Amino acid sequence: QVQLVESGGGLVQPGGSLRLSCAASGFTLGDYYIAWFRQAPGKEREGVSCIRSSDGSPRYTDSVKGRFTISRDNAKSTVSLQMNSLKVEDTAVYTCAAARIRWYGMNCFMSAGQYGYWGQGTQVTVSS
Numbered sequence: 001q002v003q004l005v006e007s008g009g010g011l012v013q014p015g016g017s018l019r020l021s022c023a024a025s026g027f028t029l030g031d032y033y034i035a036w037f038r039q040a041p042g043k044e045r046e047g048v049s050c051i052r053s054s055d056g057s058p059r060y061t062d063s064v065k066g067r068f069t070i071s072r073d074n075a076k077s078t079v080s081l082q083m084n085s086l087k088v089e090d091t092a093v094y095t096c097a098a099a100r101i102r103w104y105g106m107n108c109f110m111s112a113g114q115y116g117y118w119g120q121g122t123q124v125t126v127s128s
Contacts, residue, residue, distance in 0.1 A: 001025075001026045002024075002025070002026040002027050002098065002117045003024070003025045003026050004022055004023070004024055004096050004097070004098060004117055004118065004119035005022070005023045005025075005119055005120070006020060006021065006022050006023075006094065006095065006096055006119045006120065006121060006122040007020070007021050007023070007122060008020040008021050008122060009094060009122030009123045009124045010123075010124070010125070011125045011126075011127065012086055012124075012125070012126055013126070013127070013128050014086060014087060014088055014126055014127075014128055015085060015086065016086050016126070017082070017083060017084045017085075017086065018083045018086065018124060019080055019081070019082050019083070020036070020080065020081040020083065020094055020096075020122060020124070021078055021079070021080050021081075022034060022036070022078065022079045022080070022081075022096030022119060023077065023078050024077045024078065024079070024098065025077060027098070028074075029053045029072065029074045029077045029078075029079070030053050030054050030074045031053070031054070031100060031101055032053050032098045032099060032100055032101060033050055033051065033052055033053065033098065033099045033100075033101055033108040033109070033115075034050065034051050034053055034072065034079040034096060034097070034098050034108075035047055035048075035049065035050035035051075035096065035097050035098075035099075035108065035109075035110055035115060036048045036049050036050070036070065036079075036081050036094055036095070036096055036097075037094070037095050037096075037097060037110070037112055038090075038092035038093065038094045038095070038124075039092055039093050039095075040089075040091060040092040040093075043092075045112055046061065046110075047061055047109075047110025047111070047112065048060070048061055048064055048068065048081070048094070048110070049061065049064065049068055049070040049081060049110075050070070050108035050109060050110050051070045051071070051072055051079060051108055052101065052104075052106075052107060052108045053072050053074060053079070053101075054101060054104055056071065056072055057107055057108065058070045058071075058108075059107060059108055059109075059110065061110065063089075064083075064090075067083065067084050067085045067086075068081060068082065068083050068084070069081070069082040069084075070082075079096060081094070083124070086124075086126045087126060088126050088127065089126075090124060090126050091124060091125050091126045091127070092123075092124060093121040093122070093123050093124075094121060094122055094123075094124050095118060095119050095120070095121040095122075096118075096119045097112070097115035097117060097118045097119070098115060098116070098117040098118075099114050099115045099116060099117070100116075
């Protein structure tokens, strides 16, 4: 049974840092893309970052480039999102999702409809 469990959310002041974790079970992490999405109240869900777990190749949405870093530990079946220099506009529920790699030459993507497995989400609040 595929399961994704997020942790690490919380309340942080602007400029602070948080590290989110996505613990995967029920599948081999190296055979999947993992993505982080976020959704703020009243806004559409957006892709934040993704990683091709076979080789760790990452992608980021423009608004988080240089501030967020995605990484994976295939041995621990965990994908992490290190978030630095957090801004108020980063406040959202962050959810990780998984999609099977069909062609290992294709980079990861941040289209929510392509991901079939989802976690429950973790709240990140950036506020002074």
